[in-house]
Amino acid sequence: MDDNKRPLYLPFAGPAILEAPLINKGSAFSEEERIFFNLEGLVPYAIETIEEQASRAYDQFRSFNNDLDKHIYLRNIQDTNETLFYRLVQNNISEMMPIIYTPTVGLACERFSKNYRRNRGLFISYPNKDRIDDILNNSTRQKVKIIVVTDGERILGLGDQGIGGMGIPIGKLSLYTSCGGISPAYTLPITLDVGTDNPQLLEDPMYMGWRHPRIGGEEYAEFIEAFMQAVHVRWPDTLIQFEDFAQKNAMPILERYKDRYCCFNDDIQGTAAVAVGSLLAACKAAGTELNQQRIAFLGAGSAGCGIAEAIVAQMVSEGISDEQARTQVCMVDRWGLLLDNMPNLLPFQQKLAQKCTNIQNWSNFSDNISLLDVVNNAKPTVLIGVSGVPGLFTEEIIRAMHSHCARPIIFPLSNPTSRVEATPKDILHWTSGQALVATGSPFEPVVVDGETYEIAQCNNSFIFPGIGLGVLASGARHVSDAMLMASSRALAECSPLAIDGSGPLLPKLEDIHAVSKHIAFAVGKVAVEQGLTLPMSDEILQQSIEGNFWSPEYRRYKRTSF
Known part of the structure; x- marks a missing residue:
């Protein structure tokens, strides 16, 4: 039976009910409830x-x-x-x-x-x-x-x-x-x-x-x-x-x-999951695979490196070696491109540092290899910003990237909007509308040459609610890397641009409930397959997802003794 249709028995009455936000209905208490719970006169007469x-x-x-x-x-x-x-x-x-x-x-x-x-x-x-x-x-x-x-x-x-x-x-x-x-x-x-x-x-x-x-x-x-x-x-x-x-x-x-x-870090793993999901959708829209991309990051903190490691894992799952995948990912921070001979690299940065032998044929760079140097030499097809510093994706950098990549994938993900590496408007104008753009914060649609481009918000809210629902519905004891990877793939499967060839890169927020349930099922299914919860059929898992999905509707209340 639907929980919202069953009465909820409450052992208290009067102002205490109005002061409890989880059960307060305000003007929506029925006439019967107002009488039995001593609420008459405490709220206006009209029942709404x-x-x-x-x-x-x-x-x-x-x-x-x-x-x-x-x-x-x-x-x-x-x-x-x-x-x-x-x-x-x-x-x-x-x-x-x-x-x-x-x-x-x-x-x-x-x-x-x-x-x-x-x-x-x-x-x-x-x-x-x-x-x-x-x-x-x-x-x-x-x-x-x-x-x-x-x-x-x-x-x-x-x-x-x-x-x-x-x-x-x-x-x-x-x-x-x-x-x-x-x-x-x-x-x-x-x-x-x-x-x-x-x-x-x-x-x-x-x-x-x-x-x-x-x-x-x-x-x-x-x-x-x-x-x-x-x-x-x-x-x-x-x-x-x-x-x-x-x-x-x-x-x-x-x-x-x-x-x-049972825990996870949304800044590291959630951000990585939504970024990989968005990248998978962008690659499908561009008619290519993720393991074929060359990726440059601006920002090599825990969030940036978390995204990079998730990308490497997805590339490996698509058939290339871990070593090859890492040669296709360049991490740039305030000191320039991370190299394996740099002192004081943090443990999570060390595996993502480029080998000096990989760049020995690069040209036109100083001691600290800048993002522009990386763009001109590595010729990335994907550019991801998690630096927290506004304006670092300059016109020169974006145009240089577009010169060797017809449809560059550019994700300035820093939050809030005041910290974004470049605005979607600038990126799309500098690339004549050819860039596939997703941002960390919301932006209005952009018009270029009479065509309107909806800007996908690569926001963790597309991922973590579905992960949470999937963990609750399945009873998973841990959040595994495979569960997170499944959430990325499930998100990509919901991309209007990847599915229909038009529309935004990510679903509209109005469709978030369907997206979260789709992700929850993918996450829960992997938890079952990995033995992180009790065995259950797909049908039972889907029923559990629906049963755990709460809707904001008032329940009927009945009075009970203390």
């Missing part, structure tokens, strides 16, 4: 449907003049009536996703302490490290199935935001529900408050976090270990998503825990 409520809320939303105010307004609805919030967002997903998440969430994180209104999620501070179990028990969510956790050190491209980084787990989990159908009752945002090295926050009298320089080393590692163990004891089957940890911590944490617990 959720669509009538959403219509009013949308009119109010449109009355605000800037995106931050719209974000604050939506967050207020979320903290008052979660069912209405998700109905409103799902009704207007394309318009509201940039408000509840990137790019607006970045500004919300910067102003988190100034705009703070009501608690949501958990703040676990280092001075309370011996009471993590108690803090988890204080959560208002008892059946937690997905946690998004950050330590706030590398929020988008904005750097250390301290506890202001909580805006990211809140926003990410909003998308798990809006896009992936995960019930909000099963989600929990967590911020690990380990101090901040942002002097503006330390000196801000309104900053609400622990006023202390960030801890590091053994203290930090022990704190993370205590947190992971405590979560596993409290909710042993929970999926943990790491979000916006600094480069120096992100990969070590992932490597330490990915085989112990």
